[in-house]
Amino acid sequence: MKIIFDQYQIRDWQQSDIPSLAKYANNSNIAMNLRDGFPHPYGEKDAEAFIERTNALKHSTSFAITTNVEVIGGVGLALRQDIHRFSAEIGYWLAEPYWDRGIMTNAVRLVCDWAFTEFNLARIFAEPFSANLASIAVLRKCQFVHEGTSRKSAYKDSQFIDQEIFALVR
Numbered sequence: 001m002k003i004i005f006d007q008y009q010i011r012d013w014q015q016s017d018i019p020s021l022a023k024y025a026n027n028s029n030i031a032m033n034l035r036d037g038f039p040h041p042y043g044e045k046d047a048e049a050f051i052e053r054t055n056a057l058k059h060s061t062s063f064a065i066t067t068n069v070e071v072i073g074g075v076g077l078a079l080r081q082d083i084h085r086f087s088a089e090i091g092y093w094l095a096e097p098y099w100d101r102g103i104m105t106n107a108v109r110l111v112c113d114w115a116f117t118e119f120n121l122a123r124i125f126a127e128p129f130s131a132n133l134a135s136i137a138v139l140r141k142c143q144f145v146h147e148g149t150s151r152k153s154a155y156k157d158s159q160f161i162d163q164e165i166f167a168l169v170r
């Protein structure tokens with residue numbers, strides 16, 4: 001897939017993304033808001049393994065956000081199964097120098113529009129940590145509705161923390 005907006009692109013991952021992916025993903029301000037599956041520290045080997053895993057999938061659901069020269073973030077969907085097979089969870093991160101310019105709001109809006117059709121979804125949801133006000137702002141700006149709080153649902157950095165449930169339904 002390829003989506004172009006402003007001077008940015010959302011596209012499949014490429015081997016050549018390894019250096020910029022490792023450069024920007026290696027940031028505790030990003031890792032602290034994501035699941036532990038997102039490595040910290042994040043090196044080129046992690047970037048290489050991630051891109052290899054992603055590109056091995058028959059239908060890719062994980063995409064790079066790029067400028068004309070480098071990767072500045074990622075956005076992905078985890079498609080659910082069984083009775084949840086019309087749902088997907090969306091996850092995303094952006095390189096810190098690019099925060100607060102509206103980039104992720106645009107990216108999430110465009111990827112959701114694309115994914116509802118591509119995967120015939122009824123629901124896209126996200127579960128940001130309750131303290132992650134930037135992510136919550138992105139979801140609200142993309143018309144996600146707050147459905148509740150999962151108390152102590154995550155154990156991150158040796159602490160139990162709450163998550164907010166946001167969803168967009170078609």
Ligand SMILES: CC(C)(COP(=O)(O)OP(=O)(O)OC[C@H]1O[C@@H](n2cnc3c(N)ncnc32)[C@H](O)[C@@H]1OP(=O)(O)O)[C@@H](O)C(=O)NCCC(=O)NCCS
Pocket residue numbers: 029030031033034091092093094095098099100101102103104105106126127128129132133134135137138
């Ligand atoms: C969350 C993240 C992707 C946002 O990307 P972004 O491109 O900066 O987002 P946008 O610029 O589109 O919107 C950010 C909004 O959050 C607001 N915001 C930022 N920091 C904030 C804070 N500490 N408190 C309240 N609002 C805040 C901004 O003002 C903006 O809202 P506005 O347009 O109404 O002013 C980015 O901060 C990030 O990568 N964080 C680390 C990883 C992460 O949290 N991923 C999501 C996991 S659920």
